[in-house]
Amino acid sequence: MTKDAGGINHLADIDELRSIATRCRREIVKMTHRASAGHPGGSLSAIDILVALYKTRLRIDPNEPDYPERDRFIMSKGHASPAIYAILNVMGFLTVSDLNSYRIMGGICQGHVDMKWTPGVDFSAGSLGMGLSFGLGVALASRMDNSDRAAFVMLGDGELQEGQIWEAAMAAAHHEVGNLKVIVDCNRIQNDDFMEKQLRLFDIPAMWKGFGWAVRECDGHDFNEIISSIEWLDSVKDRPAVLIANTVKGKGVSFMEDNPAFHGAAPNDEQLLQALEELS
Amino acid sequence: MTLAASRDGYGAALLKLAEDPKVVVIEADLGKSTKSQMFRKEYPERTISLGISEQNMMLVSAGLATSGYKPFASTFAIFTERGFEQVRNGIARPNIPVHICGSHGGIHTGTDGSSAQSIEDLAIYRSLPNMIVLHPSDDLSTEYLTTQLLEMDSPSYTRTARNKTPRIYDSETVKELRIGKAELLEDGDDVAIIACGVMVSRALEVSKILAEENISAAVIDMHTIKPLDGEMIDYLAKTCGCFVTIEDHSIIGGLGGAVSEHLSSNLPCPIERIGVNDHFGESGQGDELLDKYGMGIQDIVNAARSAIARK
Numbered sequence: 001m002t003k004d005a006g007g008i009n010h011l012a013d014i015d016e017l018r019s020i021a022t023r024c025r026r027e028i029v030k031m032t033h034r035a036s037a038g039h040p041g042g043s044l045s046a047i048d049i050l051v052a053l054y055k056t057r058l059r060i061d062p063n064e065p066d067y068p069e070r071d072r073f074i075m076s077k078g079h080a081s082p083a084i085y086a087i088l089n090v091m092g093f094l095t096v097s098d099l100n101s102y103r104i105m106g107g108i109c110q111g112h113v114d115m116k117w118t119p120g121v122d123f124s125a126g127s128l129g130m131g132l133s134f135g136l137g138v139a140l141a142s143r144m145d146n147s148d149r150a151a152f153v154m155l156g157d158g159e160l161q162e163g164q165i166w167e168a169a170m171a172a173a174h175h176e177v178g179n180l181k182v183i184v185d186c187n188r189i190q191n192d193d194f195m196e197k198q199l200r201l202f203d204i205p206a207m208w209k210g211f212g213w214a215v216r217e218c219d220g221h222d223f224n225e226i227i228s229s230i231e232w233l234d235s236v237k238d239r240p241a242v243l244i245a246n247t248v249k250g251k252g253v254s255f256m257e258d259n260p261a262f263h264g265a266a267p268n269d270e271q272l273l274q275a276l277e278e279l280s
Numbered sequence: 281m282t283l284a285a286s287r288d289g290y291g292a293a294l295l296k297l298a299e300d301p302k303v304v305v306i307e308a309d310l311g312k313s314t315k316s317q318m319f320r321k322e323y324p325e326r327t328i329s330l331g332i333s334e335q336n337m338m339l340v341s342a343g344l345a346t347s348g349y350k351p352f353a354s355t356f357a358i359f360t361e362r363g364f365e366q367v368r369n370g371i372a373r374p375n376i377p378v379h380i381c382g383s384h385g386g387i388h389t390g391t392d393g394s395s396a397q398s399i400e401d402l403a404i405y406r407s408l409p410n411m412i413v414l415h416p417s418d419d420l421s422t423e424y425l426t427t428q429l430l431e432m433d434s435p436s437y438t439r440t441a442r443n444k445t446p447r448i449y450d451s452e453t454v455k456e457l458r459i460g461k462a463e464l465l466e467d468g469d470d471v472a473i474i475a476c477g478v479m480v481s482r483a484l485e486v487s488k489i490l491a492e493e494n495i496s497a498a499v500i501d502m503h504t505i506k507p508l509d510g511e512m513i514d515y516l517a518k519t520c521g522c523f524v525t526i527e528d529h530s531i532i533g534g535l536g537g538a539v540s541e542h543l544s545s546n547l548p549c550p551i552e553r554i555g556v557n558d559h560f561g562e563s564g565q566g567d568e569l570l571d572k573y574g575m576g577i578q579d580i581v582n583a584a585r586s587a588i589a590r591k
């Protein structure tokens with residue numbers, strides 16, 4: 001969306017969103033392959049949500065990335081940077097040659113999203129657990145300015161293990177910050193292994209409810225559900241709202257799906273070809 | 281020349297330490313990366329996974345340590361800093377022997393970029409009373425020095441590196457290493473080059489280049505940043521009369537800071553500090569980043585010449 005548009009674009013064409021997501025997935029595997037490093041798994045799980053959010057909801061402008069009244073999108077799981085770069089390319093903030101600079105010395109697409117390097121990035125991440133507090137600050141500022149700028153924050157489910165997330169959750173509910181919108185990319189896998197083996201979170205929706213948040217779940221790969229859930233996020237005004245998006249890590253590339261090995265490993269030459277074939 | 285990453289030495293050390301049934305390994309979802317997973321594979325019942333919660337990890341370790349266990353906790357160097365105040369008040373202040381390993385230290389860490397490249401860990405941990413601070417140069421010395429931690433009654437912080445650099449020691453020479461004793465790799469009398477971590481191999485390379493100019497450089501592996509081997513520094517002040525320190529770390533407060541402090545209070549003499557010059561890093565390959573950020577071979581050679589010129 002551009003800055004002139006307001007509210008959600010109800011006429012979003014689902015087929016178009018799907019094909020944009022496929023294009024982004026291709027860029028994600030190409031970027032990580034080229035860099036021989038990076039995080040494809042959590043980028044592929046998040047990308048459908050990002051495509052929906054950027055194409056139908058966020059008020060941003062590639063011609064003026066820093067214009068003050070833009071909505072803020074805060075990617076707290078900053079290792080999923082390939083997903084952000086891919087969607088920022090679609091939205092006109094980055095060129096394909098910018099994408100080629102992912103993880104290359106001097107390139108504007110740093111290993112983890114970085115607001116000092118990349119136009120359209122509003123938060124420097126890489127250390128998990130920090131983005132929700134930042135989003136709370138951004139949302140409070142918007143409220144004090146009587147602005148309708150929203151703060152959207154994406155968190156990983158593994159990231160929820162950081163204590164700081166819950167400090168921020170507590171504060172956001174206490175202060176009834178209705179313009180703070182969180183999406184949790186629940187792909188069930190963290191760095192070393194499945195969360196089930198590393199550290200279980202028993203009932204994620206109940207945890208947020210207990211902290212005073214409005215909570216809804218959705219299938220994070222179903223565009224109809226994602227879009228109606230974004231509308232729901234917008235409809236909650238009296239408290240912070242969180243969308244628990246159930247996703248598949250590595251979604252779209254068969255050998256990466258549900259595979260902890262592709263949290264932080266790039267596809268090799270052969271795997272790249274197979275991935276691109278599957279993503280056509 | 282064998283290439284090796286010091287983090288592999290940490291995993292190997294944990295397997296040796298496992299002979300002591302009281303040794304336990306604490307993880308914060310980076311066991312694959314710090315190499316504590318080598319221990320987990322063999323001793324799952326003595327490995328405690330805490331998820332992504334570094335602050336929690338520090339005090340869980342302290343609790344274990346006061347109940348007779350010997351905890352070895354690891355994550356990236358930068359994320360140990362997430363729990364810095366926990367280390368300060370919960371571990372160092374009561375002097376509880378918890379052994380923390382921070383892998384992926386320095387900008388040599390590479391393409392992950394500045395959020396993952398700690399350039400301040402040595403400085404901050406060195407500032408804490410009771411802490412031992414190690415930064416070994418290769419896998420073998422990391423393994424050997426880490427096993428010595430078991431004899432220490434104090435908490436420790438060990439920095440390891442992600443990427444491979446030339447191995448410095450062999451299975452015999454490594455046995456000379458002792459925590460707190462600097463290792464004189466090459467003696468010389470014109471300039472003393474004190475290095476740690478991935479920079480030790482560069483120091484050796486520089487000494488060869490200097491030798492061609494008839495400059496005789498002493499090369500020291502300062503694997504223990506704290507307690508600092510003041511005796512060795514005094515000896516070098518007398519024999520060489522000037523210094524170059526090199527570290528993949530900020531020039532503020534780390535190895536260069538420690539050596540400068542010692543010299544200025546004891547035997548003042550010229551010192552040039554090579555390291556990251558008050559700047560955050562970026563994504564890139566480890567070696568090219570060292571070159572870009574002022575730690576290139578030529579930078580070190582020039583520093584040696586100017587240290588000598590200032591004598």
Ligand SMILES: Cc1ncc(C[n+]2csc(CCOP(=O)(O)OP(=O)(O)O)c2C)c(N)n1
Nearest residue numbers: 042126127128156157158159189190191309
């Ligand atoms: C504070 C902190 N600790 C550890 C890490 C290393 N790390 C990077 S990604 C990751 C796992 C993240 O899991 P999750 O939040 O579920 O992300 P996703 O599965 O969506 O990629 C870890 C532990 C980090 N970036 N920050």
